[in-house]
Amino acid sequence: MQKIADAYAMRIRGATWDEIARAVGYANPQNAMRAVRRYVGTLPRPEMGELRSMWRDRLEYLWPLATRDVEAGKPGAVRAAVAVAQRAAQLDGLDAPTRFEVTPTEEQYEALVTEVLRARGVEELTEYDILAIEADVVDADVVDE
Template structure:
């Protein structure tokens, strides 16, 4: 049972079935695969925390390689480094939009509208709130 658990843990970490067989003592890769399938009935699905941890480790491995290659001027290395950095940021949730709540009174909003309008040489508050509205319908011809 422990050998099967170790085999699956290695598979989740990215090892091939042949590598797993050599590491945990199966004759070959297909035997290791069969042992895991026979024990659990099918290949188990790794949990989300396991997958996040796995990909975090993989990205941590790739980052120094990408930086080294970029510093040496290897073609395509900068693009690869950016791809690794973007994926790490996505995985860690750094690219999620930030929620900002603004609590302002109507008077404060009107004051900001006037200030912004005047700074842009544009309309005053009266102009903004007294625009003519045209009711129209789009007709496809």
């Protein structure tokens, strides 16, 4: 079990399966991957929850290193620590939601307009139909007073 735990810890830190196999003592990378997969679950394609857990573990590994470097006064350490803290806050949902704007392509926009108009009973689409949907059209004459 210790061999598998070591392999998993190395994978969390970003080691390749080849590096893991050599360091921990597996005959080949496939054996290392199989052992970790049996221990952890589905690999190499983890599900979203597993990915979050893996990145959480990676950030937990990095945080003490970053704070140690800050205390030692290493150049760039504060910037690195801030980056780790920001990523952890984003991962855990501590930051305010990020706003995304999606601009549809012209084809997507036309398809959406067509769908909305058809839902309102307009079958043949013309420029007039689009304007008629947005406002009532009144047939009137202009009279001078």
